[in-house]
Amino acid sequence: MTSDQLASWLASISIAAPALLATVFCVSSLVSTRLSERTTARLTELCVVTGLVTAFGVLVIMLWTGSRHVVVELGNWAAVHDAIEHDDYHFHFKFVFDRLSVPFVLLTYVLVGTVGAFGSRYLHRERGFHRFFAQYGLFLLGMVMAALAGTVETLFFGWELVGLSSALLVGYFHDRPAPVRNAQRVWSVYRFADAAFLVAAVAMHQCAGGGDFSAMMGEGAWPYGHASIEPGAALAIGLLLLTAAAGKSGLLPFSEWVPRAMEGPTPSSAIFYGALSVHLGAYLLLRVSPLLESSHLLQVAVVTLGLASAVYGAVVARAQTDIKTAIAFASVTQVGLITAEIGLGLRYLALVHLVGHACLRTLQLLRAPSLLDDRRTIEDALGGRLVNQVDATELSPFRRWLYRFSLNRGSLDAWIDRLVVNPFISLFATARDAEERWLDCLRRDTPPKPAAPVPTTPVAEAEVA
Template sequence: MNPSHLFGLVIIAAPLVMLAILGISAVLLKRPLTETAIGRIVQIGIITGFLASLGMLAYMLVTGTRHVPLYLGDWVHVHSGFGSDYHFSIKFLFDRLSIPFVILTFVICGTVGAFANRYMHREPGFGRFFFLYAMFVAGMIITATSGTIETLFTGWELVGLSSALLVAFFHERVMPCRNGLRVWTVYRFADAALLLASVVLHHLHGHGDFDQFLSELPWPAGVTALPPNWILLVGGLLLIAAAGKSALLPFSGWLPRAMEGPTPSSAVFYGALSVHLGAFLLLRMSPLLDQSPLLCVLIVLLGLLTAAFGAFAGRVQTDVKSALSFAALTQVGLIVAEIGVGLRYIALIHIIGHACLRTLQFIRAPSMLYDLRNIENALGQRLAAEHSEAAPTKAPAWVYRLALERGYMDALLDACIAGPFVRFFSACQALETRWTKWLAGPDAGAPSCPTSNAPLEDLL
């Protein structure tokens, strides 16, 4: 077997095996592992994947290879009978974009995993946390190394599911569940856009292979094979998917609400990795973006507006995690703007540097407040706020109101996305209830499912 294929298989398999062991022990065997065993499994899985990614990097540097595909067969192969076939392939791709992102993922997840092993000690949901954490790692690796859009969609879904469930980790309280639903709602909207883009690509080419419609030239080079009149549609759908995943305008309202989850998950999701997945998607599709100047202009404008909004709303935040989330949003907006103007390598370096910095800030956040109080007690006075001299002292009240309300992004989310989403599925729930009662007949007892839709709608 080719060494590159061996390294690639280990990179993909390590987080999947880690996820399988944690899931089988907790769900099928009904014998939860001890905290020590869970910590060891996570540690071994991440270290194994990290070493394999370093091996892949060394192999590519030594041999001068810049593009290593790994094909594992087809999920589905349909003969249409009209001269074209439809392929849903399992394919992974290792290049200048995926390898740095994979190494970054393993480094960040290993660091946060070691921190979480102590931070979550004796927490009732310790095993559940690390199962979702392993799901996130697997999703990130699959997304980063995907060679087809359907493989990317699989990892994209794993990241979204684990993210929403970790926001609602403390499900004994109402607010985590409510905010988890908001995150899940926006993610569903972004997933629908990505799925539609995948459908269009399969309609045009019969497959979603990046090497086929973005050419086999090493990233970031390449020329898309899409017809010119379809580029704007596919690019627009991908931009919507990226905006939802990375909390770009107008989807920014969910990001500060996602801070309800444990601090380790906040660090790895919304400070380091998950929040950059939208930018990663745009980087992967950069040959397509180059063919549409209008799309590039939209990306730059969206990135700059998001950066301005993050800086504006972040100035009035009163808790550390929310302030860090808006600081992360500002940087993500700048990264997206860099992608729009064609600075692909600078955007990739910006992602790596920002992810490392923001992870350390989130991990440091719980003890930073304690240290700040000690410094103020030693000085006998409060420390001056950062940039306090540059802040306007007589700004109109509506400016502060707009910042405190976070640009009314939450109201926009309720009116345009979350509200219709929940009302639609509430109607589906009511229809299912009536259908079940009709099938059961008039003499059947009360249905086990609730007939009221209020609990679901109350989560908004």
């Protein structure tokens, strides 16, 4: 077996491991076959370790042979012929191990494995233990697909799996109204971002004749060369992708869903909104970075949005009174800085920053519950609260205004409700009402079925008598 064949074989196993994990967990939930907690934890450990070891093996082979990328082709899963343009729109599954995807997929396996081990103990005897790990498996599969995607279709598929599992885990405690409402908010923002991504994907197909990143962004592997899309089209597509990245990563004006997503259990908060899911928008911008360099105006927009989000997150985080919300806005700050670095063309710096920040936030969020317990122990020993008292009358008018702005989070909640969440809910409520009216009309038009005759058996006749 040659080194290329071995690398392709290991790469295929690295992709198949999370798919197997998600399939087993989801099928067992559908057929009501409950796995024991020990079996669930062991299966999670086996699949994550297998994926991590094989992905690391691919990296070793790439370094040994000097290869820039390893490709796994699964072919076209769907194709639609356009009779007018004489072209085909196809759903092409392709996975690529390159300088961008390998560090990100290794980071995914390490952090997801850490959170899986933590969650199997943190959620011990929890009523939704198996539901958590079924959604955990979907998230892992989505992250691996998005990280290794070689086409925009594959990336969008993984993007959707991540969004679905994230929103479901925000509403994990669905017996309380607050998690359900916040899950609805997260899902509404995700739908808005996904719509922008989908339009951008169709436009990329139209401009480049396909969704393969190596064809659109320049031949070869990441960081590619120069994008093959015209500057005007690159600006329009880039703004759509920037909107999608802002929605997924909690950049302005969508930052408010990040602290609300902390309604889920601590393991999901750590892996989704502190480590991986919140960085997926930045990863998308890294993947299409040659497209950003095709338009200076687009680069300015990316840098401006990143810096504005970083300033907003830094200011608001200092006025929050709970640890999870403070960490959430601190994450917004760092993701904003990563986005600005991408806009400035500092690709490798942004990648290193992303990896380091993801590890730090995972550690902080997993440590948060025990940290609060330690703080209460210290306060009980001291006989008072560890709070810095500040006299508001000593603050300047500008600092008082800034404190009110930070405490209210810039009133972004009201704007997002008005512009995104409420129209989304109203649209689907209208569609539901229309469907119910249509079904009522079908019921009225359908004549009722005649009643089945009652059997006249001797037993029935005796009972009537």
